[in-house]
Amino acid sequence: MSARLVSLLIAILVLAALPWLLPTPYWRGILVLCAMNVLLALSLNLVLGYTGQLNLGQSAFFAIGAYVSTILVKTYAWNFWLASLAAVAAAGLLGLALAAFAVRLRGHYLAIASLGFAVITYQVLVNWEKVTEGVRGIYGILPPVASTTGLFYLVAGITLVVYVLIDNLMRSPVGDTLRAIREDEVSAASLGVNGALWKAFAFGLGAAIAGLAGCFYPGFVGTLVPDAFNIIESFTMMAMVIVGGMGTMIGPVIGAIVLTFLPEVLRDFGEFRLMIYGLALTLVVLFMPGGIVQAWRTLLRSR
Amino acid sequence: MMFLKAENISKSFGGVRAVQNVSLEVPENSIFALIGPNGAGKSTLLNLLSGIYQPDAGQLTFQEKNLIGLPAHRRVRLGLARTFQKIRLFKQLTLLENVRAGFHIHQDAPFWKNLLHGNSGSFRDEAHELLEFVGLESLAGERAGALPYGKQRLLEIARALATRPRLFMLDEPAAGLNGSEVDFLLDRLIQIAGRGITLVVVEHNMDLVMNVAQRVFVMDHGEQLFEGAPREVQANPRVIEAYLGGEFQ
Amino acid sequence: MTDLLTLLVQQSVNGVYLGCLYVMVALGLTLIYGVLNQINFAHADFVTVGAFAALFTATRFGTKVLGLPDTGAYLLSMVAALGAGALLGLAINAAVFAPLRERGDELRPLIATIGVSVLLENFQLWLLGPIPYQFDSPFSLETIRIGRIFFTAQSVLVVVAAALAIVALYAFMKFTFLGKALRAVAQDRETAGLMGINPNLLIALTIVIASALAGVGGALLGPVLVLTPFAGATVIVKAFAIVIIGGFGNMQGTIIAGLLVGVIEAFTVQYLGSGLIDLVVFVLLLVMLVVRPTGLIAERKEENV
Ligand SMILES: Nc1ncnc2c1ncn2[C@@H]1O[C@H](COP(=O)(O)OP(=O)(O)OP(=O)(O)O)[C@@H](O)[C@H]1O
Numbered sequence: 001m002s003a004r005l006v007s008l009l010i011a012i013l014v015l016a017a018l019p020w021l022l023p024t025p026y027w028r029g030i031l032v033l034c035a036m037n038v039l040l041a042l043s044l045n046l047v048l049g050y051t052g053q054l055n056l057g058q059s060a061f062f063a064i065g066a067y068v069s070t071i072l073v074k075t076y077a078w079n080f081w082l083a084s085l086a087a088v089a090a091a092g093l094l095g096l097a098l099a100a101f102a103v104r105l106r107g108h109y110l111a112i113a114s115l116g117f118a119v120i121t122y123q124v125l126v127n128w129e130k131v132t133e134g135v136r137g138i139y140g141i142l143p144p145v146a147s148t149t150g151l152f153y154l155v156a157g158i159t160l161v162v163y164v165l166i167d168n169l170m171r172s173p174v175g176d177t178l179r180a181i182r183e184d185e186v187s188a189a190s191l192g193v194n195g196a197l198w199k200a201f202a203f204g205l206g207a208a209i210a211g212l213a214g215c216f217y218p219g220f221v222g223t224l225v226p227d228a229f230n231i232i233e234s235f236t237m238m239a240m241v242i243v244g245g246m247g248t249m250i251g252p253v254i255g256a257i258v259l260t261f262l263p264e265v266l267r268d269f270g271e272f273r274l275m276i277y278g279l280a281l282t283l284v285v286l287f288m289p290g291g292i293v294q295a296w297r298t299l300l301r302s303r
Numbered sequence: 304m305m306f307l308k309a310e311n312i313s314k315s316f317g318g319v320r321a322v323q324n325v326s327l328e329v330p331e332n333s334i335f336a337l338i339g340p341n342g343a344g345k346s347t348l349l350n351l352l353s354g355i356y357q358p359d360a361g362q363l364t365f366q367e368k369n370l371i372g373l374p375a376h377r378r379v380r381l382g383l384a385r386t387f388q389k390i391r392l393f394k395q396l397t398l399l400e401n402v403r404a405g406f407h408i409h410q411d412a413p414f415w416k417n418l419l420h421g422n423s424g425s426f427r428d429e430a431h432e433l434l435e436f437v438g439l440e441s442l443a444g445e446r447a448g449a450l451p452y453g454k455q456r457l458l459e460i461a462r463a464l465a466t467r468p469r470l471f472m473l474d475e476p477a478a479g480l481n482g483s484e485v486d487f488l489l490d491r492l493i494q495i496a497g498r499g500i501t502l503v504v505v506e507h508n509m510d511l512v513m514n515v516a517q518r519v520f521v522m523d524h525g526e527q528l529f530e531g532a533p534r535e536v537q538a539n540p541r542v543i544e545a546y547l548g549g550e551f552q
Numbered sequence: 553m554t555d556l557l558t559l560l561v562q563q564s565v566n567g568v569y570l571g572c573l574y575v576m577v578a579l580g581l582t583l584i585y586g587v588l589n590q591i592n593f594a595h596a597d598f599v600t601v602g603a604f605a606a607l608f609t610a611t612r613f614g615t616k617v618l619g620l621p622d623t624g625a626y627l628l629s630m631v632a633a634l635g636a637g638a639l640l641g642l643a644i645n646a647a648v649f650a651p652l653r654e655r656g657d658e659l660r661p662l663i664a665t666i667g668v669s670v671l672l673e674n675f676q677l678w679l680l681g682p683i684p685y686q687f688d689s690p691f692s693l694e695t696i697r698i699g700r701i702f703f704t705a706q707s708v709l710v711v712v713a714a715a716l717a718i719v720a721l722y723a724f725m726k727f728t729f730l731g732k733a734l735r736a737v738a739q740d741r742e743t744a745g746l747m748g749i750n751p752n753l754l755i756a757l758t759i760v761i762a763s764a765l766a767g768v769g770g771a772l773l774g775p776v777l778v779l780t781p782f783a784g785a786t787v788i789v790k791a792f793a794i795v796i797i798g799g800f801g802n803m804q805g806t807i808i809a810g811l812l813v814g815v816i817e818a819f820t821v822q823y824l825g826s827g828l829i830d831l832v833v834f835v836l837l838l839v840m841l842v843v844r845p846t847g848l849i850a851e852r853k854e855e856n857v
């Protein structure tokens with residue numbers, strides 16, 4: 001049995017056991033949140049970590065997934081799965097549309113353009129009251145499965161599948177191509193790589209995955225308000241990716257887990273939650289540029 | 304039919320006229336050297352040929368196909384490859400990954416196969432062969448950025464060869480190499496040419512230019528100064544005056 | 553004058569006033585980008601800190617401790633905001649930009665400053681609470697009337713301050729040795745280094761000047777904003793839009809774009825409602841990025857390969 005298969009089996013076992021190890025409803029809720037955060041971190045890592053595009057608007061695609069799926073279910077009485085499919089497609093296509101011109105923009109321009117996209121999305125959610133209910137919000141949203149444990153299994157299962165698929169992709173020639181673009185786009189072009197095309201591909205795929213995460217969020221909290229998709233959401237996703245170690249597969253997973261549970265463990269310091277995120281983001285960039293994953297590897301090597 | 308042909312191409316950066324009205328013809332299966340003093344416009348010309356820049360004016364064809372407007376990555380599919388004067392490797396990636404990335408245009412596995420199987424063995428053997436060819440096989444798993452300078456140049460050559468070019472352009476491949484490294488490089492270039500790949504080499508190393516090239520093209524101040532066989536270049540008073548004087552005494 | 557014309561002129565005046573506020577903030581961003589090729593995301597929070605520094609100087613320190621009149625206290629508060637901004641600039645350069653410059657990548661410094669921004673905002677939230685502070689400028693109460701156009705003494709102060717800042721900045725760049733050196737560094741860091749210019753010092757100076765501008769911007773914006781720890785963030789997104797519309801690193805473009813955005817905002821408020829300001833500005837930004845990604849005034853630059 002390959003090492004990969006063993007890790008996969010262990011991951012499945014751990015995921016299956018988790019709800020029984022953290023038996024209170026509160027902690028099971030945190031588990032669901034954590035699975036969603038992992039999915040979001042994976043989506044951003046695809047863009048930020050593997051193609052080096054500074055996307056500050058990932059929260060917008062999360063929002064689009066959440067709103068499209070919820071509105072289709074609540075207003076148009078669609079089946080949840082069909083609505084989710086449509087929501088993922090909507091997020092992915094909007095991501096592609098933004099990428100179509102954003103990929104021409106280098107580093108900082110892309111950062112601001114994606115930030116602009118997030119601001120616009122937020123404003124549309126607030127202002128287009130006929131459809132989104134604006135700041136009043138949408139209430140009484142039901143999750144696709146009733147029990148929290150069931151929801152955790154669902155989201156964690158999907159996250160695991162997404163993880164394995166992305167991992168495959170990154171081991172394939174597509175992964176070589178994306179990493180090449182991240183390292184040096186001019187150089188990649190000299191090898192025949194159409195940088196704009198592949199960056200748009202990664203951007204669109206990342207957006208679709210964020211949209212997928214968005215489908216589960218409203219049912220989990222029960223309500224949907226624009227403020228849940230503030231620009232700060234993009235930053236927390238970024239913190240997860242960076243703290244864990246961007247451009248690696250396992251890094252963002254670790255980052256998402258750590259940054260979901262850390263504030264819970266330090267619950268007395270609730271009001272410091274975002275301060276911790278900010279500080280962690282800065283300190284990791286300054287002193288641990290490869291994140292937890294690289295620090296760990298360095299530690300292992302030095303022993 | 305001319306293999307690679309440029310007619311009156313020009314390129315300026317702000318006020319700097321880096322390449323002015325240059326015309327050249329590179330015959331197939333030849334080694335074509337491009338020389339000239341610093342700032343003569345050699346790299347800019349190479350960038351124009353490879354599509355990193357588009358010319359302000361002029362014609363450019365490869366095997367009768369128009370290159371004007373064609374971006375760099377599309378030209379690679381026609382068989383053009385290059386290396387860079389300032390080495391541009393994927394520094395964080397391994398040597399093997401660097402070379403594997405070079406096979407990009409030859410990858411034809413459908414997307415779902417990559418998604419479901421990872422497909423990581425694709426072009427593995429060929430990549431190792433190329434590393435072998437430039438003498439870096441034993442370092443295949445190292446990070447490219449950690450290589451010493453001379454080996455980085457060789458890796459860049461191996462990576463470009465992975466595109467399976469018909470025309471290979473090298474920008475100062477011998478710069479920064481020591482004597483034995485230059486000899487090795489020379490030998491490899493001759494072998495590459497022996498495989499039917501046409502070479503365009505920008506070089507300051509006169510040994511390399513005079514002993515290996517069939518044609519030499521001299522530039523100065525963005526303009527063509529002279530073109531001919533190595534011996535003619537050595538004998539040409541204008542070239543000697545403008546550039547070569549010191550090096551030929 | 554017809555009513556329509558009066559309205560147009562009145563809104564344009566309001567727009568220029570707003571625009572001047574934005575220019576103060578955006579200039580700093582552009583300045584740093586021009587010299588350093590970096591974005592300081594925490595610039596927004598320097599505006600907020602400037603506003604709070606001014607608030608406390610004007611309402612506590614200036615009036616209560618020093619016993620200054622309101623107007624004097626407000627003018628002093630601008631100096632305090634300038635100082636606060638400059639100090640923050642010094643700090644962020646030492647903590648983030650200087651150490652990360654060695655590694656020469658554009659991602660990490662921006663991410664680090666996002667971290668600083670999140671930290672600063674939530675630290676202020678903890679310190680000052682979420683309830684908006686009231687910060688009135690004594691100059692806002694004095695209304696000036698020309699024909700049928702009204703404006704406040706505050707808006708005159710803002711326009712004058714912005715104009716002074718711009719003139720001073722241009723004079724500095726054109727006539728002083730340091731300014732020339734700055735432009736040299738902006739154009740080509742290696743060559744500038746060869747000319748015997750210490751780029752580290754100049755970069756620090758740039759960031760300090762830019763941040764001081766943000767601080768003063770905060771003092772001037774304070775009375776306009778809903779002054780919470782997140783106040784700067786609402787301004788900075790517009791400042792980013794302005795910087796891009798004007799062409800990153802281009803001072804002239806930034807000034808024009810700033811005034812333009814101010815006027816557009818004034819008319820958006822008039823005709824579409826204030827809820828749509830951000831939407832209009834950012835749609836403009838995205839359109840701009842599609843049509844002219846290099847900004848209003850910019851030459852095409854090609855990477856030297
Ligand atoms: N991207 C660019 N932007 C601005 N100026 C450029 C650019 N590329 C080249 N130049 C200028 O064009 C001129 C020709 O440069 P080029 O690099 O082509 O010379 P070269 O012959 O390769 O010199 P060297 O032997 O030093 O490599 C120089 O004056 C250079 O400064």
Ligand SMILES: [Mg+2]
Pocket residue numbers: 345346347388474
């Ligand atoms: Mg050159």
